Structures are given as structure tokens and as C-alpha cells.
Amino acid sequence: MVSKITIAAASIAVAAILIVAALYEYGPGIDIGFLLSPPTGLSLTYILLIAFILGILHGITPDEHTWPITFSYAVGSYSTKRGMKAGFVFSAGFTIQRAFLTTLGFVGLAAFYETYNLEGPIYVIVGVAMLVAGAYILNRMKNLHIPFDLLLGGKLHHSSKAAIMHVHEHEKEIPLRMAMVHGLIAGFGFGAYASILVFILAPQVPSIIYAPLVGVMYGLGTMALQVLFGAIFASIVRVKKLGDKDVAAIGRKTAGRTLYYGGMAFAAIGLLLVLFPSIEGFAISTGNPIPNLDSIGIATFLVLFVVGIIGIGSLVMAMRDTMGKLSRVDGERGHGKAATNKRMP
Numbered sequence: 001m002v003s004k005i006t007i008a009a010a011s012i013a014v015a016a017i018l019i020v021a022a023l024y025e026y027g028p029g030i031d032i033g034f035l036l037s038p039p040t041g042l043s044l045t046y047i048l049l050i051a052f053i054l055g056i057l058h059g060i061t062p063d064e065h066t067w068p069i070t071f072s073y074a075v076g077s078y079s080t081k082r083g084m085k086a087g088f089v090f091s092a093g094f095t096i097q098r099a100f101l102t103t104l105g106f107v108g109l110a111a112f113y114e115t116y117n118l119e120g121p122i123y124v125i126v127g128v129a130m131l132v133a134g135a136y137i138l139n140r141m142k143n144l145h146i147p148f149d150l151l152l153g154g155k156l157h158h159s160s161k162a163a164i165m166h167v168h169e170h171e172k173e174i175p176l177r178m179a180m181v182h183g184l185i186a187g188f189g190f191g192a193y194a195s196i197l198v199f200i201l202a203p204q205v206p207s208i209i210y211a212p213l214v215g216v217m218y219g220l221g222t223m224a225l226q227v228l229f230g231a232i233f234a235s236i237v238r239v240k241k242l243g244d245k246d247v248a249a250i251g252r253k254t255a256g257r258t259l260y261y262g263g264m265a266f267a268a269i270g271l272l273l274v275l276f277p278s279i280e281g282f283a284i285s286t287g288n289p290i291p292n293l294d295s296i297g298i299a300t301f302l303v304l305f306v307v308g309i310i311g312i313g314s315l316v317m318a319m320r321d322t323m324g325k326l327s328r329v330d331g332e333r334g335h336g337k338a339a340t341n342k343r344m345p
Contacts, residue, residue: 032289032290033289035050035053035054035057035196036192036196036289036290036291037196037200038050038196038200038201040204041204042201042204044205044206044210047201047204047205047214048213048214048217049217050201051197051201051214051215051217051218051221052217052218052220052221053221054193054196054197054218054221055193055217055218055219055220055221055222055223055224056221056222056224056225057193057221057290057291057292058193058218058221058222058291058292059091059221059222059223059224059225059226059229060225061290061291061292061293062292062293062300062303062304063191063292063299063303064189064299064300064302064303064306065094065126065186065187065189066090066094066186066222066226067229067303067307068130068258068262068266068302068303068306068307068311069090069130069179069182069183069186070086070087070090070226070229070230070233071229071233071258071306071307071311072130072133072134072255072258072259072262072311073086073087073089073090073174073176073178073179073182073230073255074086074087074229074230074231074232074233074234075233075234075236075237075251075254075255075258075311075315076137076174076251076252076254076255076256077174077176077230077234077251077255078234078237078247078248078250078251078252079234080231080234080235082176082234083230083231083232083233083234083235084227084228084230084231084234085176085230086174086176086179086230086234087223087226087227087228087229087230087231088223088226088227088230089176089177089179089180089183090179090180090182090183090186090226091183091219091222091223091226091227092180092183092219092223093179093180093181093182093183093184093186093187094183094184094186094187094219094222094223095183095187095215095216095218095219095220095222095223096183096184096187096219097183097184097186097187097188097215098187098194098197098215098216098218098219099212099213099214099215099216099219100187100212100215101187101188101194101197101198101215102197102198102201102202102211102212102214102215102218103202103208103211103212103215104198105197105198105199105201105202105203105211105214106202106203106205106208106211107208107211108203110198110199113190113194113195113198114199117273117277117280118188118190119189119190119270119273119280120270120271120272120273120274120277120280121270121274122185122186122188122189122190122270123266123267123269123270123273124266124267124270124271124274125185125270126182126185126186126189126263126266126270127262127263127264127265127266127267127268127269127270128263128267129178129181129182129185129263130182130259130260130262130263130266131259131260131263131264131267132263133175133178133182133259133263134255134256134257134258134259134260134261134262134263135256135260136175137174137175137252137255137256137259137260138253138256138257138260174251174252174255191291191292191299192291192294193218193291197214197215197218201214202214202215234251236315237250237251237254237315237319242322246322249318249322250315250318250319250322253314253317253318253321254311254314254315254318257310257314257317257318258306258307258310258311258314261310261314262305262306262310262311265302265305265306265310266302266306269298269301269302273298279298280297280298282297282298283295283296283297283298283300284296284297
């Protein structure tokens, strides 16, 4: 059964997309060229509207700063409602950072993005954060004398002595609080959409008090789609008719592996960009003017590798493991019953 909250999220996302489509068709001069290269002298209403539409485009297109994180936390949430919450929490952190960034754009303090290429270092930081979260979920921090379950939003479930020595033998719950941290970090990534927000739209607002609204509207547009994708990603683990405990285990394993190994991939690519900045420009043009769809490059590789190969691959492996264990248990039970019946007179 599709929950009411899923229907509501889908309705909001579809309505947002329809609004964009209607504006393209009937809006005064609004088309993709207008959105990607807004003129000066725009009213505040137009600025906020454009920011919201750009947020929707950002949310619906495959972006290396959003899709891998939303997929990981949503799948690990193993329920549609919690998957939507994962998309919301991540987008909330992203929105806060974008509001801060557009404020910097208004006062002219975001110029360092034009001087320094921060994409490599951001990839490294995002990768390390993913790796830490994945290691925590997979319970691979046995030798670290730090209560990561508390730092990442878990509950105090053992003594101070056990906090050092004891660890669970199973995967831990997904720390959604970490999704917000990921959103805050990912928001520092700077692509085509961010350039439009910071250097074209934000400087046009009439006062600094309106500058954060540009980032907020952009974040809300992204959030509408990330919440929907969160619900979709979370529902994947329920394709098989399994019990709640089995579904939860599959979700946690998939999320942990995606974050852990995906974090390694992000950090490795980030280090390559730091050492060899020129490779960021290696891309194959698609002829599509929309950012994230305009070329196939490193960012596209990260999305496909982390979500498509690591994420989906981990999900398939976890499902096979679980189904195999269930089959063995059923076989042992059947063998036991047969032996008991045979002994009966």
C-alpha cells in the first residue's frame, strides 16, 4: 500500500514540475536560456521564482552532491516515511548552507570561488564524512575509543566502560542527523546552479535581509524532489516480500556499504582533483544546455559509480544474502520436521 505521505510528497513534486512546465510555456520570457542566464534588473519575486525553479532542476537531475547521499540514507531507512525524512533532513542542511552562500554572494564575499577551485577538497571532505558514517553503520569502528553512536545521533545504550570495549555484532541504525551534516558539507560544492545563484541572482535583491531567501527558495526546490526520491529509494528494499527485520537489515547493509565504499570513491576523486585540477575539465558534451545533463564527466561518473554500481550492487548482494539465509533456515526446519515425523510410531 502506498502511504498518504508518499502520495503527498509525489503530489508536491509533480505540482512543482508542472509549475515549471507552465512557466516555460506561458511565462513572460521564461525559458531555459532565461533561467541559466538571468538578466539584471529583476524584481524580488522573479529572483525567488527563478531560484526555486533552478532548485527543482538541480533536484531532478543526477547530481553527485545529492543523489548518492539521499540514496544511502533513504535505503538505509527501509521505510517510505523514513526515506522521505532522510531526503528532507539532507535537503534542510543543504538549504541552510545555500542561504549562507547567497548571503555571501550579496555582500561580495563569495569571490574566492572564482579564485580557488574547491571542488577537490569538498569531494575529500564529503568522502571522509561518508566513510565515517558507513563505518559506523557497518560496525567497523571497534578499535576507536570514541562513542560515535552518540556523536551521530544514537542513544546512550551502554556504560562508559562498554562505550570503549563493547560494540554490537550487527549493523547499527542509520544516523539521520548525519544526513544534515552531509547536506551542510555538500552545499559548499560549487557548480553551474550555484554560480547563477551567487553571482547573478543574490546581488540583485534589494537588501541583505532578502539574500538568504534566494538560497532558501533554491533549497526548497531541491528538497521537493529529494523527498520524493527518498521515498522511491526507500521503497526499493521492499520489492521482495520480506519481514520488517530482514528489510531493515538489507537497508542498513546497503546504506553502510554505499556510504563506506562511496566515501572512498569521493575521497579518491577529490585527491586526484587536488593534485591534477585540469582533469575536472575532461567531459563529453551531450548538447543539452541543462547543468548536470550537459556533459558526461567526473561528476556523472561519481553518481553512476556510487549509486548505480556500489549502491545497487550492495542492495542486490544484501538481498541475496538474506534470501539465502532464509532458504537455509526453512530447509533446516523442514528437515527437522521430517526427522521428527520419521521417529514417531
